[in-house]
Amino acid sequence: MTEPTGKPSRTLKPVGDATREPPDLAALLGRVARGDQDAFGQVYELMSRPVYGLALRVVRDPAQAEEIAQDVLVEVWRKASHYRPERGSATSWVLTVAHRRAVDRVRSTQADRDREERTAAPSPDYDEVAEEVGTRLEHQQVRRCMRGLTQTQRESITLAYYGGYTYREVSELLGVGLAAVKTRMRDGLIRLRDCLGAQP
Amino acid sequence: MTHDPHDLAGPYVLDALGDTERRRFEHHLPRCAACADETAGLRETTTWLALAVAHRPPDRLRARVMTEIARTRQSPPPLGRRLPSPRTGGLSRLAAAACLVLALIGGGTTWHFHRSAEHAQALNRRVTAVMTAPDAHTSTARAQTATITVVSSRSLGEAVVTTARLQRLPPAKTYQMWWLGPTPPRSAGTLNPPGRPRPLVTTGLGNAQRFGVTIEPAGGSQQPTSAPILTVALG
Incomplete structure (x- = not known):
């Protein structure tokens, strides 16, 4: 399979460059789609750290994060032929699967117990999540760019992406209207994108 | 409550919509080129947030995954993609x-x-x-x-x-x-x-x-x- 058609134009955009698409992930997925297990081994090398790290950040439990990472990577094997280069980078495709799986886990396991509780009133979780991202983001650029957001933009994005909260829950937690939360998420992501795109 | 679906791109890429709203937005996306473009762009930005928290998994994960895929049947490509033209x-x-x-x-x-x-x-x-x-x-x-x-x-x-x-x-x-x-x-x-x-x-x-x-x-x-x-x- 040749290089995906969407790729050259994407490299012209700062965002595509900023996400540091491993140069051959999309091509590897093409080989994986045809059952190439060696190619999948390389996909594992490229993606197991972000997939596991993201799951760990969201579910906060190493055993569950490992399970999720396994499920996600097997899903990448299973559905490699479904990847559409014209819809976005291969990295983004894999991490979207990972994030959704992690969020689903958080919502289903917490639903019975404390979900009502945490939507009813801000729980200590919230400060913890917001705090940790400020101090533990490994990636220097993201950390710096996150600091460039307004506090509510940062909190909205952090609670949703790393905390697995819905925007309705974020609205409750922050005491901000639904419309404002939606706007802050979008504006915050745009500001983040512009900041990351401006990096050398 | 009704929503303008165009507002939901941010929450959508952060996976912060409930199931119903997510389905509604996904139904809307193919009908709105501007929404699809914006969503794709914002999605790439969330990728950064994931890369920023990368963490090495336990070594045993690799063997497990490789074993699992060896016995997992792959899903065929969606119809309409087999004849790229x-x-x-x-x-x-x-x-x-x-x-x-x-x-x-x-x-x-x-x-x-x-x-x-x-x-x-x-x-x-x-x-x-x-x-x-x-x-x-x-x-x-x-x-x-x-x-x-x-x-x-x-x-x-x-x-x-x-x-x-x-x-x-x-x-x-x-x-x-x-x-x-x-x-x-x-x-x-x-x-x-x-x-x-x-x-x-x-x-x-x-x-x-x-x-x-x-x-x-x-x-x-x-x-x-x-x-x-x-x-x-x-x-």
Whole structure:
């Protein structure tokens, strides 16, 4: 399979460059789609750290994060032929699967117990999540760019992406209207994108 | 509570929508080129957030995953992707376009395909003929929110045109389509205000190099009286 058609134009955009698409992930997925297990081994090398790290950040439990990472990577094997280069980078495709799986886990396991509780009133979780991202983001650029957001933009994005909260829950937690939360998420992501795109 | 789905791109890419809202937004996305573009862009940004928290998994994970995939059957590619060619792309774009308009045929004559089964079938046959022609070529252009996709076949001299999100015009105005270059512009017919999704077939492709849409006085003009709002290169 040749290089995906969407790729050259994407490299012209700062965002595509900023996400540091491993140069051959999309091509590897093409080989994986045809059952190439060696190619999948390389996909594992490229993606197991972000997939596991993201799951760990969201579910906060190493055993569950490992399970999720396994499920996600097997899903990448299973559905490699479904990847559409014209819809976005291969990295983004894999991490979207990972994030959704992690969020689903958080919502289903917490639903019975404390979900009502945490939507009813801000729980200590919230400060913890917001705090940790400020101090533990490994990636220097993201950390710096996150600091460039307004506090509510940062909190909205952090609670949703790393905390697995819905925007309705974020609205409750922050005491901000639904419309404002939606706007802050979008504006915050745009500001983040512009900041990351401006990096050398 | 009702929502403007356009507001939901941020929460959507953060996976912060409830199931119902997510489904609703995903239903909306293929019908809104601007939303799809924005969503794809924001999605790439969230990738950074994931990369920023990368963490080495336990070593045993690799062996487990490799064992698991060795006994996991792969899902076949979605239908329509096995024959990568301009016309498969055209078909999927056609399916995705929101506001297809009416059918017409050039050379000064405009045929409206009404909603009767007979006309619908006639239209479908014409659309299918162009889309499946061996030399079918797909081009897409976007301007502001509007999108136009033209699947053209030189051998048939026809093109299937789909438009998405064209704004409704005042009654005194109409959209008009043109074959452009190398000869002076030739009318490819007028476009009614966006209505129910309809494909549109135009003839008179000839050796035209580009396809354009202008806004003209109702009834259309002999020659364009304004700059095209959209043009696409033809194959």
